Amino acid sequence: MDYExxxxxxxxxxxxxxxxxxxxxxxxxxxxxxxxxxxxPFLLIDGIKAIDLEKEIIFGSRKILKDDPVFKxxxxxxxxxxxxxxxxxxxxxxxxxxxxIFKKTHIIQPDARPVNIRxxxxxxxxFLEPVLPEREVGIVVQKLDYxxxxxxxxxxxxxxxKICSISISEVCFLD
Numbered sequence: 001m002d003y004e005x006x007x008x009x010x011x012x013x014x015x016x017x018x019x020x021x022x023x024x025x026x027x028x029x030x031x032x033x034x035x036x037x038x039x040x041p042f043l044l045i046d047g048i049k050a051i052d053l054e055k056e057i058i059f060g061s062r063k064i065l066k067d068d069p070v071f072k073x074x075x076x077x078x079x080x081x082x083x084x085x086x087x088x089x090x091x092x093x094x095x096x097x098x099x100x101i102f103k104k105t106h107i108i109q110p111d112a113r114p115v116n117i118r119x120x121x122x123x124x125x126x127f128l129e130p131v132l133p134e135r136e137v138g139i140v141v142q143k144l145d146y147x148x149x150x151x152x153x154x155x156x157x158x159x160x161x162k163i164c165s166i167s168i169s170e171v172c173f174l175d
Contacts, residue, residue: 001144003124003168006154010166011128015140015156016057021050023106035099036092037114041069044089045139048096051106056143058097062089066133081131086165087122090155093141094169098151101143116174120150125167135159149173 027048033039050059064081071079095115100106131137138158145152150172157164 001152006144006168007124007126007166010154010156011126011163014158014163015142015154016052016055016059018050018059018138021052021057021059022054023051025050025106027108031108032096033114034108034112035114036095037116038092042088043092044085045092045096048093051097051100053100053104053106056097056101058093058100058141060093060096060139061136062139063136064131064133068133071133079133081133083125083127083165086127086131086157087125087167087169089137089139089157090141090153090165090167091119091169091171093139094143094151094153094155094171097141097143097153098146098173101146117171118174119169120172121170123152123168123170125165127165129159129162129164131157131159131164137164144168 025048045060046062048060070082074082141153141155144154150170152170154168156166
């Protein structure tokens with residue numbers, strides 16, 4: 001798979017828009033905690049808004065608050081949300097997508113458990129626009145590949161109708 005080609009292709013074109021996805025969802029952080037292992041202060045997604053299981057695409061969101069402690073040092077005179085945390089948001093949304101794909105449903109089951117994973121690679125990333133405080137960003141992620149052990153996803157962070165960052169990452173599933 002040509003990852004550089006995918007990154008180039010989606011610098012200006014969203015993977016999908018919220019209204020493009022077939023199943024609208026209303027999951028919040030309490031729901032998300034059932035399916036991924038992250039917790040505050042490192043749970044970086046606020047909600048899941050839509051999914052298309054056929055296209056294997058998910059759309060979620062996060063409100064970037066001006067009082068987030070990262071802005072004290074990144075950067076005091078021009079607050080910009082760190083790129084590494086944008087990649088983490090994409091990764092966390094990718095884990096949510098994997099839950100729905102593996103279960104073949106858009107419903108978070110009452111007995112859901114977080115997946116046991118380890119990040120292995122960032123295969124490529126581009127930072128195109130700053131993510132600023134007091135914005136709600138969209139997080140859109142699509143599955144690229146799964147071989148039974150490792151999975152690869154492609155994702156974007158969207159703000160004010162702009163693509164702020166794009167990345168392709170890989171995780172290994174331990175269970």
